[in-house]
Structures are given as C-alpha cells and as structure tokens.
Amino acid sequence: MTNKILSPVALGVPGDGSGRLFICQKEGKVWIIKNGQLAPQPFLDVSAEMVKINPGYDERGLLGIAFHPQFKKNRKFYVYYSVPSTTPGSNHKSRISEFTVSAANPDVADPATKRVIMEIEQPESNHNGGDLVFGPDGYLYVSLGDGGGGGDKHGETGNGQNLNTLLGKIIRIDINGDPYTVPKDNPFAGRSNVRPEIWAYGLRNPWRISFDRATKQLFAGDVGQNKYEEVDIIVKGGNYGWRIMEGYHDFKVPDGADKSKLIAPIDEYDHDLGISITGGYVYRGKGIPALKGLYVFGDYNGKAFVLAQNGKKWERADLELEGRPKEGIQILSWGEDEAGELYVLTSSSTSEGFKGGVYKLVGF
Numbered sequence: 001m002t003n004k005i006l007s008p009v010a011l012g013v014p015g016d017g018s019g020r021l022f023i024c025q026k027e028g029k030v031w032i033i034k035n036g037q038l039a040p041q042p043f044l045d046v047s048a049e050m051v052k053i054n055p056g057y058d059e060r061g062l063l064g065i066a067f068h069p070q071f072k073k074n075r076k077f078y079v080y081y082s083v084p085s086t087t088p089g090s091n092h093k094s095r096i097s098e099f100t101v102s103a104a105n106p107d108v109a110d111p112a113t114k115r116v117i118m119e120i121e122q123p124e125s126n127h128n129g130g131d132l133v134f135g136p137d138g139y140l141y142v143s144l145g146d147g148g149g150g151g152d153k154h155g156e157t158g159n160g161q162n163l164n165t166l167l168g169k170i171i172r173i174d175i176n177g178d179p180y181t182v183p184k185d186n187p188f189a190g191r192s193n194v195r196p197e198i199w200a201y202g203l204r205n206p207w208r209i210s211f212d213r214a215t216k217q218l219f220a221g222d223v224g225q226n227k228y229e230e231v232d233i234i235v236k237g238g239n240y241g242w243r244i245m246e247g248y249h250d251f252k253v254p255d256g257a258d259k260s261k262l263i264a265p266i267d268e269y270d271h272d273l274g275i276s277i278t279g280g281y282v283y284r285g286k287g288i289p290a291l292k293g294l295y296v297f298g299d300y301n302g303k304a305f306v307l308a309q310n311g312k313k314w315e316r317a318d319l320e321l322e323g324r325p326k327e328g329i330q331i332l333s334w335g336e337d338e339a340g341e342l343y344v345l346t347s348s349s350t351s352e353g354f355k356g357g358v359y360k361l362v363g364f
Contacts, residue, residue, distance in 0.1 A: 001358040002038045008345040011335025012065035026061035044109040063130025075101040090121040124148030127205040145205035158243040163194040172199035187237030202240040208279030221279025229277035230265035238263045266314040274299030285340035288363040298331035
C-alpha cells in the first residue's frame with residue numbers, strides 16, 4: 001500500500017463506507033490511504049503536544065486510533081499518544097483525546113475540537129500498551145502496559161496485580177460522558193479502593209488488542225519479559241497473571257498466592273521463536289478463504305503466525321508472508337478494514353536507513 005510512512009504502528013477505519021485507511025505514524029501524524037494512494041497531507045498532527053521521540057527506538061509516541069461507533073453522524077475519533085509530565089517520578093503521560101473531523105474536508109481533522117478524555121501517568125518510557133478499540137457494546141477498550149522498567153518492580157505486587165492503578169490493565173469506558181463515565185456492569189464498578197475502569201488485569205504490555213467480529217471475543221497479544229510471549233482471550237474481570245506468571249510459567253509468586261484463579265494464555269512461545277509479540281486479528285474477510293476463523297498475529301522479529309482452535313486447545317502454525325521486503329523487517333502492528341481484510345504494518349532496516357511499510361494480505 002505504501003512505504004512512505006516511517007514507523008506505522010496502528011491502523012484504523014471509520015466504518016463510513018469510504019474504504020479509507022488511517023495510519024498512525026509513531027512520531028505523531030495520522031495519514032490516510034485512499035483508493036490505494038497516500039494522501040499528500042496528514043489527517044492529524046499531534047507531534048507538537050508529544051514528548052520528543054528517540055529516533056532509534058522508543059515505545060512512546062502516537063500509538064492508537066479508534067473511530068466513534070456513530071462516526072458517520074458525529075465525525076468523532078480518538079487517539080492515544082505520549083505527552084510530557086510535570087509529576088515527580090513520572091517519565092510521561094499517556095493521553096487519550098477526542099477530535100472531530102472538519103465539516104469542510106473529510107480528510108482533515110479539526111485540531112480546535114480536541115477534548116482530553118483521560119491521562120495516565122507513566123513511570124517509565126516503555127510498556128505503554130496504547131491500543132484503542134470500540135467493542136460490540138459501543139464502549140471504548142484501552143490496553144495499558146505495567147509502567148515499564150522490566151519485571152514490574154512497582155510496589156509489593158507490581159502494577160499488574162494492583163487494582164488501584166490502571167497500569168497493566170485493559171480498561172473499558174463510556175466516552176460519551178464528560179470526559180467519560182464508567183459502565184455500571186464493569187467488574188469492579190462500585191467497589192472502594194479499586195479503579196472502576198478496569199475490565200481485566202495482570203497484563204505486562206498488551207501490544208494490540210482486537211475483537212473477533214464473529215464471536216465478539218477480545219484477543220490480546222501480551223509482550224513477555226525475558227522468556228515467553230502470549231496470546232490471551234480477555235474476559236470480564238479476568239486476571240492474566242503478570243507478574244506472578246509469565247505465560248504458563250512462574251515468574252514471581254508471592255507467598256500464599258492462589259494461582260488457581262489466574263487465566264492462562266491460549267498460546268505461548270519462547271524466545272527461541274520470537275522476541276516481542278504483535279497481536280493481530282481473527283480473519284473474517286473473503287479474499288483468503290484458507291485463513292477464515294484463524295487468529296493472525298506476528299512478532300517484532302518479522303515472523304507471522306496463525307492460531308486455530310481445535311476443541312478446547314489452540315494450535316499455532318507459521319504464516320509465510322511472500323512479497324515482503326527482502327531486507328529484515330519488524331512487524332509493528334496489524335490492521336483490519338471494513339471488509340475484514342488484514343494489513344501488516346512494518347519497519348525495515350535497509351541500506352538506506354529505516355523504512356516503514358503498510359501491506360495488505362492477499363491470497364495467491
């Protein structure tokens with residue numbers, strides 16, 4: 001589709017029948033691909049608000065985009081990005097903002113309409129999560145990492161197990177509030193000393209989440225520490241184990257811990273196979289029948305995989321991506337268009353420097 005966007009980390013679609021793809025460039029711009037062509041100017045630019053991004057490697061930046069379920073009527077959308085913080089001990093803040101598309105030009109956002117929905121203090125530069133997804137229920141789901149630094153060394157239990165912080169969680173909010181409200185059926189709504197926004201917890205760095213448009217299940221690729229990467233199916237109130245567990249394995253088990261209620265991943269793989277998972281989508285398109293119903297995902301090292309459900313188990317297989325760049329690539333993200341077709345977003349280290357790529361998966 002294009003190789004002109006450096007560090008493409010998220011893909012969103014407005015659901016308005018336009019066929020447009022909206023690509024988040026980590027450095028702070030959103031670009032439109034329309035009719036197979038990259039628009040000459042960005043749809044949105046929040047780089048002036050953001051922290052300075054390190055050119056070599058940085059987990060901060062513009063990381064997620066989602067369009068309001070009623071976008072055709074209200075023209076509203078949401079982005080997740082990293083901004084400076086003045087709070088002592090904080091590296092930066094993760095900000096979720098709402099914008100409205102210009103009434104005069106559907107390919108340009110109106111920056112004057114910005115409404116800040118939420119800000120989360122981040123103690124370290126890494127493990128930001130950063131995905132935004134509207135569920136079948138119309139609520140916004142947000143993936144948040146554990147605050148970073150390695151090993152979740154935050155407090156007695158780590159942020160992943162601490163229900164008084166949003167870090168290491170997937171949260172669920174109603175963005176139609178001011179600035180938002182908490183759905184009454186959230187698992188911890190109404191409880192004291194618990195953040196009611198929490199939908200699921202015990203996550204290290206859920207890098208890309210998605211709903212299966214057929215089964216309505218929520219999938220997450222959760223990046224591991226030193227040994228294991230995992231795929232989870234996220235359920236209401238679920239505890240996915242971090243930092244007690246890494247994948248199926250003990251990581252730092254407190255004395256007297258009850259592991260029986262922890263939810264195991266549907267798949268894990270070790271670092272002989274990969275280095276950092278990039279969650280994907282269950283394929284529901286029509287262009288590649290062989291992939292129908294399979295969860296398609298990848299790894300930062302450039303490998304791609306599928307998971308197939310076989311009874312109560314899930315089985316993994318390699319997915320060969322033909323036609324990709326000859327030089328080494330990193331799989332940064334995946335995307336899904338209105339028709340259910342999938343896209344892979346990459347960064348390539350070439351003899352000419354780093355190049356980003358947005359590729360559509362097609363059958364042959």
